[in-house]
Each structure stands twice: as structure tokens, then as C-alpha cells.
Amino acid sequence: MKLLRDTSLIFQRQMQLxxxxxxxxxxxxxxxxxxxxxxxxxxxxxxxxxSNAEAYEIFVPGLLVLLAIFGGLFQGFGLIAELRAxxxxxxxxxxxxxxxxxxxxxxxxxxxxxxxxxxxxxxxxVFDLRVFIGNLLLAYLMLALISLMTSALSYGVALAVKSEDxxxxxxxxxxxxxxxxxxxxxxxxxxxxxxxxxADWNPFSWAVDGTRALFRGDLGxxxxxxxxxxxAVLAAAAVAWAARMFARSxx
Amino acid sequence: MIExxxxxxxFTSRQGREKKTVEAVRGVDLDVAEGEIFGFLxxxxxxxxxxxxxxxxxxxxxxxxxxxAGADLRRDPAEVRRRIGxxxxxxxxxxxxxxxxELVLQxxxxxxxxxxxxxRAASVLEGFQLIEYADRKCKxxxxxxxxxxxxxxGIIHEPKVVFLDEPTTGLDPQSRAHMWEEIRRLRAEGMxxxxxxxxxxxxxxxxxxxxxxxxxxxxxxxxxSSLKREISGDVxxxxxxxDAVAAAASALAAYKIESYDxxxxxxxxxxxxxxxxxxxxxxxxxxxxxxxxxxxxxxxDVFLTKTGRSLREx
Numbered sequence: 097m098k099l100l101r102d103t104s105l106i107f108q109r110q111m112q113l114x115x116x117x118x119x120x121x122x123x124x125x126x127x128x129x130x131x132x133x134x135x136x137x138x139x140x141x142x143x144x145x146x147s148n149a150e151a152y153e154i155f156v157p158g159l160l161v162l163l164a165i166f167g168g169l170f171q172g173f174g175l176i177a178e179l180r181a182x183x184x185x186x187x188x189x190x191x192x193x194x195x196x197x198x199x200x201x202x203x204x205x206x207x208x209x210x211x212x213x214x215x216x217x218x219x220x221x222v223f224d225l226r227v228f229i230g231n232l233l234l235a236y237l238m239l240a241l242i243s244l245m246t247s248a249l250s251y252g253v254a255l256a257v258k259s260e261d262x263x264x265x266x267x268x269x270x271x272x273x274x275x276x277x278x279x280x281x282x283x284x285x286x287x288x289x290x291x292x293x294x295a296d297w298n299p300f301s302w303a304v305d306g307t308r309a310l311f312r313g314d315l316g317x318x319x320x321x322x323x324x325x326x327x328a329v330l331a332a333a334a335v336a337w338a339a340r341m342f343a344r345s346x347x
Numbered sequence: 348m349i350e351x352x353x354x355x356x357x358f359t360s361r362q363g364r365e366k367k368t369v370e371a372v373r374g375v376d377l378d379v380a381e382g383e384i385f386g387f388l389x390x391x392x393x394x395x396x397x398x399x400x401x402x403x404x405x406x407x408x409x410x411x412x413x414x415x416a417g418a419d420l421r422r423d424p425a426e427v428r429r430r431i432g433x434x435x436x437x438x439x440x441x442x443x444x445x446x447x448x449e450l451v452l453q454x455x456x457x458x459x460x461x462x463x464x465x466x467r468a469a470s471v472l473e474g475f476q477l478i479e480y481a482d483r484k485c486k487x488x489x490x491x492x493x494x495x496x497x498x499x500x501g502i503i504h505e506p507k508v509v510f511l512d513e514p515t516t517g518l519d520p521q522s523r524a525h526m527w528e529e530i531r532r533l534r535a536e537g538m539x540x541x542x543x544x545x546x547x548x549x550x551x552x553x554x555x556x557x558x559x560x561x562x563x564x565x566x567x568x569x570x571x572s573s574l575k576r577e578i579s580g581d582v583x584x585x586x587x588x589x590d591a592v593a594a595a596a597s598a599l600a601a602y603k604i605e606s607y608d609x610x611x612x613x614x615x616x617x618x619x620x621x622x623x624x625x626x627x628x629x630x631x632x633x634x635x636x637x638x639x640x641x642x643x644x645x646x647x648d649v650f651l652t653k654t655g656r657s658l659r660e661x
Contacts, residue, residue: 188405
């Protein structure tokens with residue numbers, strides 16, 4: 097109960113601060129929309145599919161997963177600013193739950209990601225994308241798990257390195273191969289065998305496959321539950337680790 | 348209210364391939380009584396902040412024991428947290444929230460209900476004369492106002508002990524005087540206040556008792572006046588015409604005396620008592636008197652006697 101109460105206190109404060117600077121929603125949506133407008137039209141011929149709708153079915157889920165990964169991984173920057181402002185230390189001398197300090201923040205990140213995802217989905221509907229609402233909600237669950245994991249990871253790393261200068265290259269280095277090996281921009285069905293072999297070890301490629309299956313309307317596909325389970329386990333592990341970083345004494 | 352024995356902490360840092368261990372705090376014993384303003388005086392890097400952060404549960408000691416407001420620091424840090432407040436040196440507020448929002452949240456993190464958190468925040472804002480600014484964003488505050496918000500945050504839950512790390516560093520003289528008043532008010536409300544400072548005048552004027560720390564160790568403890576009394580009383584400097592120094596020295600031979608070109612210095616128990624006697628002795632010997640000055644020892648002299656260097660220089 098204390099955990100729930102503390103988490104909601106931290107979450108409310110973080111949401112309040114987020115809504116006070118609504119620029120993020122513009123920034124967060126602008127780039128993906130550019131992808132939708134300027135990149136997606138190349139896909140119909142490139143993927144050799146018959147309609148735009150089919151191309152968006154493949155591309156939009158990838159784009160959303162991309163957003164969840166990157167959005168999460170870069171949340172650590174905000175935490176470093178908070179560390180510098182002394183806000184974290186002030187929280188750490190109170191009896192507040194350490195897990196709540198993390199969860200309150202990560203849940204805000206999940207909410208802002210889902211808000212972006214909804215806007216992008218709505219825009220994609222304009223481009224003839226069609227998806228069942230139930231499947232869409234499951235896809236959002238997948239996105240929520242991804243962003244919970246990546247933001248927790250980013251917070252943990254931020255607490256460990258404590259400087260933007262170290263965090264930025266670190267996150268970029270992680271994100272780039274993850275991106276390339278997950279078939280986010282183009283499905284890995286075209287990939288040579290060795291590349292597929294490596295991609296199988298990238299958990300995000302499972303998440304992308306699962307999300308694509310949901311957008312395709314293929315709820316029964318094993319990709320769906322496999323992706324969800326892998327993401328849930330990794331999210332739990334990331335949260336547990338990052339919460340320990342919050343609890344650990346920092347100099 | 349606070350009792351520590353042999354509190355220790357060392358940090359290991361890596362410099363290239365070599366590991367370097369720095370003993371930041373090497374066995375600190377403290378006894379702080381209820382309701383006093385206790386000062387931790389020492390140069391930067393003496394280990395004051397590290398000690399404070401250990402007492403505030405932010406870093407774990409390597410060794411030693413501590414009891415704070417009746418709770419054991421090593422065994423029950425969660426209980427210590429409930430009973431203390433801590434105000435860091437560098438501030439503690441979000442730029443974009445208001446003092447009231449910060450105070451309400453802080454009270455709620457300590458478990459207060461929404462209504463009682465709001466009531467506490469209102470009363471603390473009033474106490475710290477922050478009502479006027481309460482609903483403005485923290486980034487618009489002056490240094491002194493922001494510091495007052497920080498301290499208000501530290502005591503919102505009415506702790507028994509509050510730790511203030513260098514509460515007046517960086518403040519202008521007026522805000523500093525104001526801050527001293529606030530700290531005295533906390534004591535008047537029954538709180539035990541533990542501050543660190545590297546200002547001699549602050550330790551002298553504000554603190555009931557102080558410990559002087561240098562190089563991770565406590566080198567002296569006591570009330571400011573008893574510490575000053577410990578070191579050899581007062582110095583009286585008598586300025587003289589150059590040719591009168593020898594005559595003055597012989598007329599004052601009963602005192603511990605040093606002769607200089609145009610003056611003599613006398614080391615006495617109590618300057619206020621000694622000065623009339625010195626004047627009379629010089630008068631009786633017919634020595635023409637130039638000037639007379641009384642130097643009372645400062646906490647800096649205490650630091651100098653204990654460590655061999657001046658606090659102003661370190």
C-alpha cells in the first residue's frame with residue numbers, strides 16, 4: 097500500500113511537471129510524423145506489397161517500437177538534471193519507497209509514450225491503416241513494457257554515471273545495434289541467414305515481430321505471446337535493478 | 348540527541364590504474380544535546396559533509412556507531428529518516444514547481460494526508476515568510492528565498508533533529524543574518540540543529556557548541572567561548588616610541604612579554620583586567636605611551652593552535 101501511495105505521489109508530481117512543458121508532445125510526435133509522411137511512401141514498392149495499408153501495417157508497429165525504445169533510453173537525462181538540482185537527494189532522506197522513486201518516473205514515461213503512440217496511430221488511420229481495437233490495446237501493452245524497461249534502464253545507468261557526457265554516447269551505442277538488429281525500419285525477412293541468427297538474440301526483434309502480428313490482426317501468432325513475455329521479464333529485471341540503484345548509497 | 352562513536356568512512360577512487368583510498372572521516376565521536384545549535388567547523392574537504400551525509404542515512408558508514416533521536420543509524424536507518432530532516436548544500440527544488448507544491452509533496456512523502464500536508468505547508472510558508480512567493484515557480488526566487496524553501500522542506504515533518512549543510516554559503520550578508528534568525532527560531536521551537544560551516548563568525552555567533560574538524564578528525568570540541576579561553580588568554584599590544592621599548596620591557600617584566608621595534612606584546616589571562624595595571628606600571632616607570640590594543644583570541648586562533656595552520660588559509 098505504501099508503495100502504491102508513494103508511486104502515485106511521485107507519478108503525479110512528474111506528470112504535473114511534464115504537462116507544464118507541453119513542448120515534448122510536439123517534439124515527440126514531429127519526428128515520427130516525418131517518418132510517416134516522408135519515409136513510408138517508399139515502402140509500398142520496396143516491400144513489394146499491393147497497397148499502402150499493407151505497407152503501414154508493417155511500418156507503423158516498427159515505428160512505435162522505435163519510439164518506445166528511444167524515448168525510454170533517453171529519459172536518464174532528465175534524471176541527471178534532477179540529481180543536480182538536489183531533488184533526488186531530498187527524496188532519499190525521506191522514508192519514501194525507493195522503488196516508488198523509480199516507478200513514479202517510469203510510469204510517467206510510459207504514459208507519455210502511449211500518448212504519442214495514440215496520436216501516431218490516429219494519423220496512420222488517415223493513411224488507410226486498419227487495426228482491431230483489441231489488438232491495438234495489446235500492442236500498446238507491448239509498447240508500455242518496452243518503454244518501462246528502457247526508461248528504467250536509462251535511469252539506472254544515469255544514477256551510475258551521473259553525467260550527461262557519459263550517458264549520451266552510452267545510450268547511442270546501445271540503441272544503434274538494437275535498432276538495426278530488430279528489423280524496425282524494414283522487416284528482417286529479407287535479411288541473410290547470419291543476420292537473422294544474430295537478430296534472434298535481440299529481444300527487441302521479438303517485440304517488433306509481436307507488434308507486427310497484432311497490427312496484422314494475427315492474434316493467434318506465437319510472436320505475440322513470446323514478445324509480450326520476453327518484454328515483461330526484461331522490464332521486471334530492469335525495474336528491479338534500477339530500483340536498487342535508487343536505494344544504493346551514492347556519494 | 349546525537350551520539351556517535353568511531354564513525355568512519357573512506358572512499359576509493361581510481362586514478363588511471365592506481366586505486367587510491369581516501370579516509371574522509373576517521374573515527375568521529377560526537378555528543379549533541381537536545382535543543383542546541385551544534386556547529387561543525389572546518390575547512391573545505393575536512394570531512395564535515397561526509398559525516399553529515401552519514402548521519403542523514405545518505406551514505407553508509409564503514410565503521411562505528413551512531414544513535415540519532417533514539418534510533419540506531421546502522422540497524423534502523425528507516426526510523427532515523429522519519430525522525431530527522433536534512434538540507435543539502437546545493438538546493439533541492441525543481442525549477443518549475445512552486446514552493447507550496449514542493450512543501451505539500453514533501454510532507455506527503457513523510458506520510459501526511461493531503462489535508463494535513465496542505466496545512467503544514469501553509470504554516471511553514473508563514474513561518475519562513477514565504478507566503479508572498481508561495482505560488483511562484485522556484486526558479487524565480489532569489490538565493491536567500493530558495494535557501495529558505497530548502498530549509499522549510501527539511502523541517503516540514505517537524506523532525507527532532509535537522510541537519511543543515513553550510514546553510515549560509517553563498518548568501519549575501521543580509522540574507523545570512525536572516526538565515527541565522529531562522530535557525531535560532533528552529534531551536535526555539537525545540538529542534539536540535541546541526542550545521543556545518545567554514546565561517547568562523549557563524550560558528551561563534553550562532554552555535555551553542557562546536558566541534559572543529561580537520562582532515563577527517565575532530566580536533567577540538569566545546570562552546571566557542573570555552574575553546575577560545577583554552578588557548579592562553581588575551582594579547583595586549585602596546586605601541587611605543589622606538590627608544591622607549593627597552594624601558595617598557597623592564598617596567599613590564601612581570602608579564603609574559605615579547606619586544607618588537609616599536610611595540611611590546613603581552614600575553615595575559617584577561618585583557619580587560621590587565622590593561623589598567625599595564626597603564627599604571629608604564630606610568631610609574633615614566634614610559635611615554637603610544638597606543639594600546641587588546642586582541643581576544645578567535646576561533647581561528649583555536650584552529651591554528653590545534654592544526655598548525657589558519658582556517659582562513661585552508
